[in-house]
Amino acid sequence: MTRSGRKYLESLRDGREVWLDGERVKDVTSHPAFRNTAASIARLYDLAYDSAHRATLTTPDGIHRAYAVPRSAGDLVARRAAYKTWAEASFGFLGRTPDYMAGGAAGFAAMPQVFTGEGFDGAANATALHRRLAGSDLYCSFTITNPRSAPDDDLRVRAVAERDGGIVVRGAKLIGTGAVFSDEVVIGTIEPLAPGDTEYALCFSLPVDSPGLSLVSRTSYEGQARSLVDNPLSSRFDENDALLVCEDVFVPWERVLTYRDVTTTAAMWWRTPAYLNFVHQAATRFWTKLEFLTGVAILLTRANGVDQVPQVTQSVGRLLGMVAQAKAFVLAAEASCEEVDGGRGGVMPGTEISYAQRIMAGELYPRALQEIKQLAGGSLIQLPASARDLLHPELGPVLQRYLRAPGAGAEERVRLLKLAWDALGSEFASRHEQYERFYHGAPHVALTMQTWAGGAENCERLAQTCLDGYDLGGTP
Known part of the structure; x- marks a missing residue:
């Protein structure tokens, strides 16, 4: 229980x-x-x-x-x-x-x-x-x-x-x-x-x-x-x-x-489903994390009053595409599930998709962070030492005046930027970037194992079918 x-x-x-x-x-x-x-x-x-x-x-x-x-x-x-x-x-x-x-x-x-x-x-x-x-x-x-x-x-x-x-x-x-x-x-x-x-x-x-x-x-x-x-x-x-x-x-x-x-x-x-079960949990969490980070990006663009600028909407669209990509790996691994021990051990997420998720996540996370940092701009590094400064009897009115933005008051904007910095630029954030890069181990291991997961034969067969369809004389 x-x-x-x-x-x-x-x-x-x-x-x-x-x-x-x-x-x-x-x-x-x-x-x-x-x-x-x-x-x-x-x-x-x-x-x-x-x-x-x-x-x-x-x-x-x-x-x-x-x-x-x-x-x-x-x-x-x-x-x-x-x-x-x-x-x-x-x-x-x-x-x-x-x-x-x-x-x-x-x-x-x-x-x-x-x-x-x-x-x-x-x-x-x-x-x-x-x-x-x-x-x-x-x-x-x-x-x-x-x-x-x-x-x-x-x-x-x-x-x-x-x-x-x-x-x-x-x-x-x-x-x-x-x-x-x-x-x-x-x-x-x-x-x-x-x-x-x-x-x-x-x-x-x-x-x-x-x-x-x-x-x-x-x-x-x-x-x-x-x-x-x-x-x-x-x-x-x-x-x-x-x-x-x-x-x-x-x-x-x-x-x-x-x-x-x-x-x-x-x-x-x-040989047991243990590792693939790890990936199932990790892939679901990764999808959720990208959703959160993309949400932070959207709130930043609205607070800065630039959410309708074409280049900004394109950047947000790119992030939303990353979220959909992360989600797709989870759903595909479930849909391609495989029997364990002839069904006696139940089922496990699909091996090929699960292994591919490891590669995708490690490469995608730094790109997502870079995209959001570009949207945030220099505002991330120009923040009061503490949000409590906004409540200071002398300093507070000054910060309330100069830290507001077109789409947010000073307090709302500072809280948002503090959240964004913690997720993107702090030592905690740096640990998470390294963490996601190596979450499933060294990339060279994951890339090598992907070649063992299946799929290479089908790719080779399709290319060879094309080659076999014509000769030097151009005759089909």
């Missing part, structure tokens, strides 16, 4: 080891660097727990739709509606919300046999992971990126000992997006491993408060925010990214998914 936002916040007060600026954070729900984002995630839980959106966000069995294994294209559409509801609550700026890994866990449950290797069988554990997360409505994050190191540096997570009840692991993983806010974290690798890399070929799930597990947070944009009005996005939706470090952490065998097996450690992402 789903849980309330209050229950979620209570779960974070577990003594987890989170570090920021050399300080051990005692409670992420009250610390000024994390509390507003934690509250934003809690509101997502409340939408599913008790709101008008409950029917959209949950199944008749009472679990979040992201945890349900889809059996038809209609189920994918229903799951997307749940994704969209949560994405709109953060305007697309919370990327790794609980429904992200929930979809991954549902992918594991659809094909648990993939976790059966030669020396270790994690099939039952994968099923148990899905059941545990769904049944308790837990927020699970993941860390699957290895530190860049020489082979003998021993920086990557690995098992250093075996015990009767489990294994002891040591090492680090990068980019734990949302990990400081999660209940559990899946620790594994999605990067290709050489056949001899069995030492690093493992995956497991742990509670974030496990002894020896620590998270080192990057700079908190929420912590740097001046106010809700001055930083309306970064003050509420900074999901954070953290370095995960394991110092002799004990992992019970029942929480191990793959162990010393290069094949199953890679297959858990690619």
Whole structure:
């Protein structure tokens, strides 16, 4: 069953080891660097727990739709509606919300046999992971990126000992997006491993408060925010990214998914629907984010009184075309869904379209930002240090007079420009641009994998048909 936002916040007060600026954070729900984002995630839980959106966000069995294994294209559409509801609550700026890994866990449950290797069988554990997360409505994050190191540096997570009840692991993983806010974290690798890399070929799930597990947070944009009005996005939706470090952490065998097996450690992402489920959630969120950014652009043009200028309307049209393109990828992936394990594992979004979405999103996002920045002009950088200056007894009347625009008063315009800057030009915005560029991994990986997704043969066949239709003599 789903849980309330209050229950979620209570779960974070577990003594987890989170570090920021050399300080051990005692409670992420009250610390000024994390509390507003934690509250934003809690509101997502409340939408599913008790709101008008409950029917959209949950199944008749009472679990979040992201945890349900889809059996038809209609189920994918229903799951997307749940994704969209949560994405709109953060305007697309919370990327790794609980429904992200929930979809991954549902992918594991659809094909648990993939976790059966030669020396270790994690099939039952994968099923148990899905059941545990769904049944308790837990927020699970993941860390699957290895530190860049020489082979003998021993920086990557690995098992250093075996015990009767489990294994002891040591090492680090990068980019734990949302990990400081999660209940559990899946620790594994999605990067290709050489056949001899069995030492690093493992995956497991742990509670974030496990002894020896620590998270080192990057700079908190929420912590740097001046106010809700001055930083309306970064003050509420900074999901954070953290370095995960394991110092002799004990992992019970029942929480191990793959162990010393290069094949199953890679297959858990690619042979199950897990990765395609990730893309389904991410593509829905990306579409929502472009809708929001385009809305900001439209409001800017109206405030500046230029919305009817032909060049401006063309620019807005270009942005709306990008929104439609992002939407089309989501709908096409659903419409081209494929059976999983001959239908025994339900269905998953279409592989070819899903892989193509990864390429599109990383290339489209910077173009959309550039388009909106051109529309905003220099007004983005000429703003009072704080919106509260408008209320100052001496300064306020001056700003009220000189900061108004043809289509907006000073207060409305400053609030809009502060929002636009937070989305387009702030450090928070720069993180999001880089984030979207590499959301699904390095572009060269996505581009290479696209050639494996299918479609090349049809393109080649059509071109060859044309060539075969005539000869040097020009005879058909």
